[in-house]
Amino acid sequence: MTVLELNDVVVEYDSKGRGKVRAVAGASLTVERGQIVGLVGESGCGKSSLARAAVGLLKPAAGTVLFEGKDVTPLRRTARPRELVRLQMVFQNPYSSLNPRRKIGAQLADGLTALDHSRRGRLVRVAELCELVGLPGAAAGRYPHEFSGGQRQRIAIARALAADPSVIVLDEPLASLDASAQAQLANLLVGLSRDLQLSLLLISHDLAIVRHVADEVSVMYLGTMVEIGPTRPLWELPLHPYSEALIAAVPHPDGRGFMPEALPGEVPDPGRPPSGCRFHPRCPYAFARCREEEPPLVALDGGREAACWLQPAGAAPAEPGERAAQLAPAVGVE
Amino acid sequence: MSLLEVEGLRVRLPMAHGLVTIVDGVAYSVEPGEVFGVAGESGSGKTMSMLALLGLLPEGAVVEGTVRFGGRDLLRLPRKQLREVAGRELAMVFQDPMTSLHPMLPLGRQLTEHVRLHLGLGRKAAERRATELLEEVRIPDPQSALHAYPHQFSGGMRQRIAIAIALACRPRLLIADEPTTALDVTVQAGILRLLDRLRHENDLAVLLITHDVGVMSSIADRVSIFYGGRIVESGKREDVLQRPRHPYTRALLDALPHPEAARDQPLVAIAGSPPSPAALPSGCAFHPRCAYAVETCAQEVPSLVAMNGRRFACPVDPLRVR
Numbered sequence A: 001m002t003v004l005e006l007n008d009v010v011v012e013y014d015s016k017g018r019g020k021v022r023a024v025a026g027a028s029l030t031v032e033r034g035q036i037v038g039l040v041g042e043s044g045c046g047k048s049s050l051a052r053a054a055v056g057l058l059k060p061a062a063g064t065v066l067f068e069g070k071d072v073t074p075l076r077r078t079a080r081p082r083e084l085v086r087l088q089m090v091f092q093n094p095y096s097s098l099n100p101r102r103k104i105g106a107q108l109a110d111g112l113t114a115l116d117h118s119r120r121g122r123l124v125r126v127a128e129l130c131e132l133v134g135l136p137g138a139a140a141g142r143y144p145h146e147f148s149g150g151q152r153q154r155i156a157i158a159r160a161l162a163a164d165p166s167v168i169v170l171d172e173p174l175a176s177l178d179a180s181a182q183a184q185l186a187n188l189l190v191g192l193s194r195d196l197q198l199s200l201l202l203i204s205h206d207l208a209i210v211r212h213v214a215d216e217v218s219v220m221y222l223g224t225m226v227e228i229g230p231t232r233p234l235w236e237l238p239l240h241p242y243s244e245a246l247i248a249a250v251p252h253p254d255g256r257g258f259m260p261e262a263l264p265g266e267v268p269d270p271g272r273p274p275s276g277c278r279f280h281p282r283c284p285y286a287f288a289r290c291r292e293e294e295p296p297l298v299a300l301d302g303g304r305e306a307a308c309w310l311q312p313a314g315a316a317p318a319e320p321g322e323r324a325a326q327l328a329p330a331v332g333v334e
Numbered sequence B: 001m002s003l004l005e006v007e008g009l010r011v012r013l014p015m016a017h018g019l020v021t022i023v024d025g026v027a028y029s030v031e032p033g034e035v036f037g038v039a040g041e042s043g044s045g046k047t048m049s050m051l052a053l054l055g056l057l058p059e060g061a062v063v064e065g066t067v068r069f070g071g072r073d074l075l076r077l078p079r080k081q082l083r084e085v086a087g088r089e090l091a092m093v094f095q096d097p098m099t100s101l102h103p104m105l106p107l108g109r110q111l112t113e114h115v116r117l118h119l120g121l122g123r124k125a126a127e128r129r130a131t132e133l134l135e136e137v138r139i140p141d142p143q144s145a146l147h148a149y150p151h152q153f154s155g156g157m158r159q160r161i162a163i164a165i166a167l168a169c170r171p172r173l174l175i176a177d178e179p180t181t182a183l184d185v186t187v188q189a190g191i192l193r194l195l196d197r198l199r200h201e202n203d204l205a206v207l208l209i210t211h212d213v214g215v216m217s218s219i220a221d222r223v224s225i226f227y228g229g230r231i232v233e234s235g236k237r238e239d240v241l242q243r244p245r246h247p248y249t250r251a252l253l254d255a256l257p258h259p260e261a262a263r264d265q266p267l268v269a270i271a272g273s274p275p276s277p278a279a280l281p282s283g284c285a286f287h288p289r290c291a292y293a294v295e296t297c298a299q300e301v302p303s304l305v306a307m308n309g310r311r312f313a314c315p316v317d318p319l320r321v322r
Helices: A046-054 A082-086 A104-110 A117-131 A139-142 A148-164 A181-194 A207-213 A231-236 A241-248 A288-292 A320-331 B046-053 B079-088 B108-118 B123-137 B155-167 B183-202 B213-218 B237-242 B247-254
Strands: A004-013 A018-030 A036-040 A061-067 A089-090 A167-171 A197-205 A215-219 A224-230 A298-300 A304-306 B002-016 B018-030 B034-041 B062-069 B088-094 B173-177 B205-210 B223-229 B230-236 B305-308 B311-314
Touching: A004 A197, A004 B205, A004 B223, A018 A036, A018 A046, A018 A061, A018 A197, A036 A181, A036 A207, A046 A089, A046 A167, A046 A197, A046 A231, A061 B079, A061 B108, A104 A117, A104 A139, A117 A139, A117 A148, A117 A320, A139 A148, A148 B223, A181 A197, A181 A207, A197 B034, A197 B305, A207 A231, A215 A241, A224 A231, A224 A241, A224 B237, A241 A320, A241 B183, A304 B034, B002 B034, B018 B046, B018 B062, B018 B230, B034 B046, B034 B155, B034 B213, B046 B062, B046 B205, B079 B108, B088 B155, B108 B123, B108 B155, B123 B155, B155 B173, B173 B183, B183 B205, B183 B213, B205 B213, B213 B237, B223 B237, B223 B247, B230 B237, B230 B247
Parallel strands: A018 A224, A036 A197, A036 A215, A089 A167, A167 A197, B034 B205, B034 B223, B088 B173, B173 B205
Antiparallel strands: A004 A018, A004 A061, A215 A224, A224 A304, A298 A304, B002 B018, B002 B062, B223 B230, B230 B311, B305 B311
């Protein structure tokens, strides 16, 4: 069952002197019940904007966002519709989303007031939430500064869980944590998802962690989705040249001295995206058509999707370099 | 002779309750043209031990030990002479290039300041050197870049510029503190390749401080692992990362997601969190989190023992126990 569905979402920002800048230029994404979906891409690719649109923190210029089949209405001055309480978000820096002057217990109880009116019931639930995320029972009586970075992120997750959500969108929840705290938190997220049938949309630039926890991965480049697929096959055989480049750039901590591949060029200005395929100026396989026509995201064998002229709809997935070599005589790959 | 030789380095910083030991008895050496990796979690003392070399510690810090660099003891040099050495032969690059680049000055000014001050070059010669430097770190169109400001460049380009400035006086040692942490992997790979090329072409030694074992694994020749202000293990990259002898190194590596790990297999996190320097556990600082700890671990600080070209501070050897 699909719990979160983004269709052709466009997010625009007003930029002085440049008119409107499209941070997200028509991106689609679905999250199934109990699924962990990873959203990866370089900074500036629009993944955080898409996340904000997904929870209604900003209003898409076009496209629809559906949560459990209902429209996600952007947050305004009026109260948020009751149904949307089950769609929650966790941010990168828990210290800026937690109130430093209030005890943890009180902050967790905030999320409960709408659901549970009895004081005793709230106290019991706060203790349960602490236990659920692996915090000591005494945590409720303490302040945010008394906790480590990893523990604060647990508190932020507990607060999201207070609303009994079915979907949590997490924007870089593991960044700025040490390896061990990252491992603890990654385990917690996988456990919560499995035990509570919770769906997670995990935005991260840390590809190694996403590979480990996500069931499905969406790769975003300059405001559009370039590849979507089940995690393991996507990692073993990336179909879009951009996914291929991202994976090749990840260092290996195995002591063998593997030198990661650098992707030449820079992410272009989203205000002036390249013609045709947005990735073509940095793509090693680009040919004439790539400069003129933007490839649509098409379905391929094995539940995979890619937006690349090297991967025709319905075809068997193939390594981009191999496909380019086959096509070279016909299309004039440079 | 080693380019840099650190012995018995101890750093104490003034805190609310008096002096707190942040770095305790650290020793290592760096050879010319070598990348020496220093890894550890936040608060392990890796950054403070580097700042101590450059005399950049906060007011009231107490530093002991010796730091031999090019025949001098940096810790005993008068302030003015240390500045001379630290400006010319030693250079440093930080995580966020915007902290070392001046936002209101064009790059030309920032690149020439160094060489004019330390090498005594004239304006024309300094500008030629600045253009060379930008070429060396692969900034497109270096001539016009001299007139541009830092905000006109992306994060990766800014870090390249910071490296160019650090290289201005042809230092023999570059201290790089988390130089790629704020960057995307695609850009990070470019910086790692740049550092690797510089050490090969210019015989530049790099002291690379990072929390990312992957980054260290890609370019370091030798590595050392910091925990609780001490080095717990050091040796050749492949030895330490493939056959760790200290339980902490082992645990740190086990916590990383592994490409071949089975789906749904949880990561092996280290129990608890890293200790605060102000409340370091007795004996081996890692013992409360250690799966191999025995009674004596809580009582004695294990000394760093040399064995087959590597050193580790643990009486229990996880390789043997397994």
